[in-house]
Amino acid sequence: MENENSVEESLTAAISGREWLAQRLVAPWWYHPCLGLLAGALTAVGIARNGTFFAWAVVGYSIGCGLVMWANQRRVGVSMRYFDRAMSSVFVAQVLCMALVAAVACWLEFSRNLRGALLVAALCEFGITLLFGYWSDRVLRQRIVSLQR
Amino acid sequence: MITPRFDNVIHAPNRLRICAILAAVDSADFSTVRDGIGVSDSVLSKHIASLHASGYVAIRKSSCGARTRTTLSLSPAGRRAFKEHVSALHAITENNPQRR
Numbered sequence: 001m002e003n004e005n006s007v008e009e010s011l012t013a014a015i016s017g018r019e020w021l022a023q024r025l026v027a028p029w030w031y032h033p034c035l036g037l038l039a040g041a042l043t044a045v046g047i048a049r050n051g052t053f054f055a056w057a058v059v060g061y062s063i064g065c066g067l068v069m070w071a072n073q074r075r076v077g078v079s080m081r082y083f084d085r086a087m088s089s090v091f092v093a094q095v096l097c098m099a100l101v102a103a104v105a106c107w108l109e110f111s112r113n114l115r116g117a118l119l120v121a122a123l124c125e126f127g128i129t130l131l132f133g134y135w136s137d138r139v140l141r142q143r144i145v146s147l148q149r
Numbered sequence: 150m151i152t153p154r155f156d157n158v159i160h161a162p163n164r165l166r167i168c169a170i171l172a173a174v175d176s177a178d179f180s181t182v183r184d185g186i187g188v189s190d191s192v193l194s195k196h197i198a199s200l201h202a203s204g205y206v207a208i209r210k211s212s213c214g215a216r217t218r219t220t221l222s223l224s225p226a227g228r229r230a231f232k233e234h235v236s237a238l239h240a241i242t243e244n245n246p247q248r249r
Binding site: 007008009010011013014015016017018020021024076077078079080081143144 | 160162163165166167168169170173174175176177178180181184185186220235238239241242
């Protein structure tokens with residue numbers, strides 16, 4: 001039978017492997033700011049009040065997000081299901097929050113003719129992306145470090 | 150339901166770390182696991198061969214341009230064995246009266 005020290009060392013080895021992985025999976029410094037800039041830019045495009053221009057911006061936003069995620073995925077070198085219940089909750093909250101900000105800004109800009117509302121919303125979208133991004137990093141880290149999985 | 154079961158194949162520190170990393174993901178590149186364990190390619194290959202022989206690790210090779218990309222993943226049996234082994238380790242530490 002293994003002695004207590006050996007067992008402790010084994011558990012420490014397993015946990016250190018998970019901590020290394022968690023560190024690697026946490027998004028690099030450029031990841032959330034890039035996604036935030038893309039979200040902010042998409043919102044700011046609304047100022048042009050041009051449907052075709054906005055449709056192209058949505059295409060650009062989708063491609064941009066895809067490229068940023070692909071670059072991160074290549075760096076990490078693992079494939080995994082990111083969206084468990086906790087991560088999905090954070091993601092849904094982020095989408096709802098961003099949609100609410102965009103809806104309020106559109107109402108102010110187009111119905112109330114309040115110039116600059118979309119620009120403020122663009123800044124908010126950048127901040128929301130950063131905030132929820134770092135939050136999801138924390139949730140992911142907790143999940144990885146736990147040896148229950 | 151996980152039944153604690155000590156597994157000698159998994160228990161070696163490097164193999165335990167390999168399983169701990171692979172259990173948290175669907176699959177990982179060979180180079181990623183090597184970086185995580187901090188060993189050479191040949192040492193990792195030996196550990197992987199041992200885990201593969203026990204049916205715990207699946208190895209997939211795909212060509213990526215001129216290079217061959219090796220992807221590792223834990224098999225369902227490997228995932229179960231890892232959980233049971235970790236559970237056995239926890240049971241040993243929890244049952245030790247010196248820790249109380």
